[in-house]
Amino acid sequence: MKRYTELSGKYLSRRLRRTFYTLLGVALAVAFITAIMITFESIETSEIRALEESVGAYHGKVEKATDSEILDLSAHVLTKGLGIQKIAGSIDFPEEKASLLIEEADGLTLHLRGKRVTEGRLPERPGEIAVDSFAAKLLGISSKIGKRVSLNINGNERVFEVVGIISTARQESSLSRAFVSVSAQEFSAIASKSEVAKNVYFTVDAENKMLRIAAQKVASDLELTDRARYNGSLIYHLETLSPVNWPAVVLGLLVAVASMVSIYNTVHISVLERIREFGLLRAAGATPAQIRKVVLRESILVSVLGI
Structure with missing residues (x-):
């Protein structure tokens, strides 16, 4: 043995049980802190996702x-x-006081509006259709793929096969609007006989605190303010989010402090039990600083191995 610090490894290997429990304490502390951070991050993410599914993920429209x-x-x-929703034609349901709109929209556009394909797929060929749950209710069909439905579009009776089921956004159902999506080819045929309206949903590249200002600037720069709408619910929620998850930080610090106290007590007890050994080291010529290095090295080894 050339250095006093080599005693650290020899002592730890000689006291395997105590070393194991100390390592376990450090590992559990790290695991608890990591779990707390991940849990709070997951909760925050799930809250945002739930809000996006309710009011949409767009910042401006x-x-x-x-x-x-x-x-x-x-x-x-x-x-x-940026997502583009194209609407051509609608079917009124006077008794339900609702309208069924014929649209063409891709997956990104659906996501920005707070919708998604829950079963099947989006239409790819003529004669295929995807309906949201509100549209299925208006048409009197079950929300299952493979069903056939007849629609009178611009005076033409057409039979479509349901190939996809789309979730209903809260904001759209509250306006008594249901949507059926058709393929691009089918939409072109319908659009040739009716007026097409294009609604654009967009998100902006900005920090949460600046989302509203950035979305308004886009509309202002392009002189579209009179036709621009903003997703106030989502923007407000994101604006109020703190960049630091303080509950997670506080709990993490509490666990860290409790763990450090526990590890300190373990090391302190170990030191008290080895006073006689330290006395022999002093008699052999070791200085107090060297003994402190031995204890410090043991603590560092246990911490590193535990982490």
Whole structure:
């Protein structure tokens, strides 16, 4: 043995049971702190996801946009994501005081509106259709794929096969609006006989505190303020989020302090039990600083191995 610090490894290997329990305490402390951080992060993420499914994931919306306006929106420096909803024609249900709108929309557009395909897929060919749960209720069919439904669109009776079921956004059902999605080819045929309205949903690349200002700037720069709408519920929730998850930090600190106290007590007891050994080391010429290094090295070894 060339150095006094080598005693640390020899002592730990000689007291395997105590070393094991100390390592276990450190490992559990690290695991608890990690679990707390992950749990609170998951809760925050799930809250945001639930809100997005309720009111949509978009930050801003431009109604009845032209093709040139859509190009300008997609090219704006603050625009992060963009989805286009095309609507051509509708079917009224007077008794239910509701309307069924014929649309073409991709997966991103559905996501920005707080919707998703819950079963099946989006239409890809003529004669295929995807319905949201509210539309299925209006049409008197079950929310299952494979069903056939007849729709009178612009005076033409058509039979479609349901290939997808789409969730219903709360904001759309509250307006008594149901949607059925058709393929791009089918939509082109319908659009040739009716007026097409294009609604653009977009997100902005900005910090949470600046989302509202950034979305308003996009609309202002392109002179679309009169037709722009903003997702106030989502933006407000994101604005109020703290960049630091304080509950997780506080709990993590409590666990860390409790763990350090426990480890300190273990090391302290170990030191008290070894006073005689330290006395022999002093008699052999070891200085107090060298003995402190031995104890410190043991603590560092246990902490590193535990982590």
